[in-house]
Amino acid sequence: MTGEQQIIIHVGLHKTGTTFLQERVFPALPDVRFVHPLHYAQPSDGPIERFLLELMFRNAACIDVARHRERINAWLAQLHERTVLISSEAIVGWPIENHSNLSINAEYLARVFPTAKIWLVVRRQDRWVESAYAQLLKAGFSTSIERYLNYRDGRFDRYNVGLYNGPNVDARDLNWDAFDRHYRERFGPDAVLTSPFELFTQDSAAFLRRFYAFAGIDADRSVFPDTRERVNERWSPLTAGVAKLVNKVPMPVKRAIRDRLGSEWHPSAVLARTLPASLLAGRTRALTPALGAALLELHRANNEALGRRIGLDLSAYGY
Template sequence: MTPRPLVHIGYHKTATTWFQRCFYPRVEGRRYVPQPLVRRALLDPHALHFDPATARRLLGDGLDTAILCEENLSGGLHNGGLAGCLSKDVAARIRATLPDARIVVVVRRQADAIASAYVQYVKGGGTHGVERYLFGRDYLGPHAPEHDEVPRFRFEHFAYDRLIALYDDLFGRENVHVYRYEELRADPPGFIRAFMAEHGLAAPVGDIDFDPANRGLGRLLLRAVRLANRFTARAVADKSCLVHLPYWYKISRRLMRKAAAGRLAGRPATAETLLGPALLAEIERRFQMSNAALDRRIGGRRWATMPPSDARVAPPSRWRRICES
C-alpha cells in the first residue's frame, strides 16, 4: 500500500490519548507528528490567516508517511467546536494542506461520550453539576453579554453523521474511515490488528500496552474534585472559584490521579448514574436520526437503543427543548 498521510481527527473520549501515547509512535516506517506541531500547523492560525504551505512546513518533511492524531481537529469538547464553525473550518484546512490524506474518525455512543465529557470538565477544574454543564446558557439572562460570547457545551457536536458527511465530500468516502469506540474497547488487540491491515501499518502488537491512558473518576471522587476545584481559577472557563491558591491546581491533579488509581474513587461515574434515566432517554431520541444515518454509513455493531423514558420521570422543560431542537 502506497504511504499516504493518516489524519486521526478524534472524537474526544474515544481513546485518542492512548493512540497518541501507546500506538502511533510505535508504528514502523511512519512518522508520528507530535500534538504540539499539529496544533501549531492546523489549529493555532486565525481562520483568515491560515496558509496551507506554512502548515506543511510546520508539519515537517516526509508528509506521505506522517501520522497526525489530535482530537481537537474534530472541534473542542467543551465548546461544541464553536458551534461547528471550528470543526468545519479545520476540515477545509486539512484538505488544503494534505489533500491525499486518509481520515480516521472514532465515534462513541452519545450518552457515554457526553457523560465522559462532563467528567473531563471536572478533571480540568470544573465545579458545576452536570445539568449546569450541559445547559449553561439557560442559567444566563437572554441579554447577558456573555450569553453568546463564551462557548459552551453543544449537543449538536455529537451528531457524528454531519461531520463525517463533510469529510466524505472533501476527501471521498473511500478515504474516510469511521470506527466505533465500543469495538476497540471490546477487543483492543483484535481491533488494532484489523486497523493496521486496513491502513497498511505495522507495529509490535504484542509489546503494546492496552491499558487505558486516562482513568475516569468514581462518583465519590468526582464530588471531592469538584469541591477542590473551587480553590483554583484554572483551567476551564465556566466555573466558580472561591479563592485562587497558587499551585493548588497541579497539586490537586496529582492527588486526583493517585486517588483514581486506588480504592478512594468510589463506584464508577457512568452515563446512567450521572445523567439519570430521563435525560438518557432524551439523548437517545435526539440522536436517533443521526445514528440511523451513521449505521447506513459504517454498519457494524450498532449501539443499543434506550427504552422510552417513564412518564413519571419526565425531563425538565430545558431538556425537552434542547433535545427536540
C-alpha cells in the same frame, strides 16, 4: 505533495482512547512516522506540529497556508517512512467550544494534505458526555451536567457562547453522522474510516485490524497491546463529585494552588490514589438514566444513518 508518503490523520474524538493509541500503538507501527502535535510549542517541533499549533490557536484567516505547505512538503520529501500518521483529538474541535472549529480545521488540513485519509473514532453519546463532563471537573471547572448539556424544562437548548456561561455543548450537535459526512465530503467518500470506541473496548484486536487495513499498515508486524492497562483514566463518580464542590473556588485561586503544589494534590486526585477501588465504584452516575435516554433518543436516527454508512450495526453497542 512532493513526497511519496501516504498521510493518515487521526482526528479524535476526545475520550475515545486517543491517549492510549498515541502512547501504546502509534509510536510502534512499522514504516510509519508518527506525528503528535501538542497544545504547546516544543523545540523538537517539525513543520506539521507548527502548522497544527497555529490551526488550533490562531485566527485561521491569519495562517499562511502556502508557506506551511511548502515547508511540510520539503520535510516529507526527505522521509524514509512510507506512511505519516498525524494524531490529535483537537483536530475534531474543542468540546468546550461545541466542536465549532471542526469545519475550518478540515478545510485547512485538506489544503495542505489533499489526498489524506481520515480516521474518526466515535462513542455512544451518553457515555461520551459522562466522560467529557468528568474531564471538565478534572480540569478545574464546576458546573452541573444539565447546564453542560443546556438541558432545561425537559429539552436540550442551544450552545451558549461565552466564558461566563461556563463550558457547555449543544447536545443536538453531538451528531457523529454529521461529523462523518463532513469529512467524506471534504476528503472523499472512501478516504474516511469511522470506528466506534465500543469496538475497541470489546475487541481491541478487531478495532486495530480495521484501522491497519484502512491505513495499509502491515497488521502482522504491528502492535496489539494489552488494553487492560488504563491511560488517562477519568475520576470515579465519587471523586468527580468532590471535584465539583472543590472547583467552586475562584479560578485564580485554584490556578495559584495548582501551580504551587501541582495537580496531583487536588483533593479528588488524592482520593483517587488513596481510597480502595471498592469505595470509589458503584456511586451515582452524573448522567441520570432519563437524561441519558433523552440524549440517545435525540440521536437515534443519526446513529442509524451512520451505522449504515460505515457498515456496522451501532445498536449492537447500545447506540
